Amino acid sequence: MPHSFSAAPRRETLLYQNRPLHYTLVFRSRRTIGFAVKPDGSVHVSAPAGIPAEWVAQQVLKRADWILKHQETFAARPLPAPSCRFEAGSTHFYLGQPHRLHFAEARRLAVSALEGELVLSSPTPLTAAQAEALLHSWHVRQAGPAFAASLERVWPRFAEFNLVRPTLAVRSMRTRWGSCTPSTARIRLSPELLRARPECLDYVVLHECCHLLVGDHSKAFYDLQTRLMPDWERWKDELNALPK
Template identity: 80%
Template sequence: MPRSFSAAPRRETLLYKNQTLNYTLVFRSRRTIGFAVRPDGSVHVSAPAGISAEWVAQQVLKRADWILKHQATFASRPVPAPSRRFEAGSTQYYQGQPYRLRFDTASRATVSLAGDELVLATPTAPTPAQTEALLHAWYARQAKAHFADSLERVWPRFAEFNLTRPTLFVRAMRTRWGSCTPRSARIRLSPELVRARPECLDYVLLHECCHLLVGDHSKAFYDLQTRLMPDWEQWKAELNALPK
């Protein structure tokens, strides 16, 4: 088997339409040139061994618009929310406010607020997985009252449509904040919503109520949502920025 060739990567810079275009070039045992734009915006070029860097630069300039388009796409994507942690001293959220997690000892598991702390008391020290489960259960117990309050704030906006008032359910969901069954006017909301500010909860509930009128996510749906809550994008962004 012949040995493969791969030179050390080298950094290259070009000027294209008054923009600096940086890329990493590596020569390999291959027949064609390859381009890749990674999610962090970095550009990587793999070129056949034996050709000149000047020739590669010409090919990069030919693909410059394609490269810049992909960099812009990645740059426009929202920054992923940080991951949640469940050790002592970690930050937990309730109604949009940050609380420091403190562990305590008690004969049975309880969760309570004390000043700027969220206190989890258990008979023995919980694991991170047990802590997560206990906090999720606590959020679920708080959710029903918060969801009812949110409906009181949101539902008057739908008065003109003479709709059947929806029934709300607390439902754990992995990939969404809420769901709606228009035929039965049932709306399910994630208990994790109580971690966010009430305005974020109102946005999700209003979104699901809009599905009572428009079942899909068409332009008509978003036109309705924007008319009833013009600043919904602000609350969506804040909600999605919560640690997952």
């Protein structure tokens, strides 16, 4: 088996449309040139050993628009959301508005949203895990009516398709906001959606209703979703920026 060749990476800079374009170039035992844009925006170019760096620079310039497009896409992605804390004074969102967590003594466990505060009442002090569980169960109880109201707002947009109206279920999910089973017209929604503005909830409900017509995430799906909710990307980004 022949030995492979790889030179030390070198940093290169070009000027494209009056802006610097930086990239890391490495020569390898390969026949073609390869380009990669990483999530941090860095550009990496692998080129066949023995060819001039000037020729590589020309190829980078030819792909400059493609490189910039990918850099802009990565830059537009929301930063990782901060984690929630469950202690007095920590901030939690309810219906898209920030609320400070407040603990109160009472005979029974209860949660209430009052003037910018989420009040957690209990007969004895709550641990962070107990506070999280109490707040989650409260979201579950509030979710049914909120989800039904959202479907009332969204469903008229689907009138032209003569679909069977879906049934909604509250379901805690670790990695998604909702899911849909088209064959049974059943949509499951996370109670954590109660932390977001109603417009974000409407986006998720509409997204899942679109799956009643298109089961996958193909171009046809996104064309439909955009036609029914042109500003859906705004609400998706706001939703994904909520603290986890």
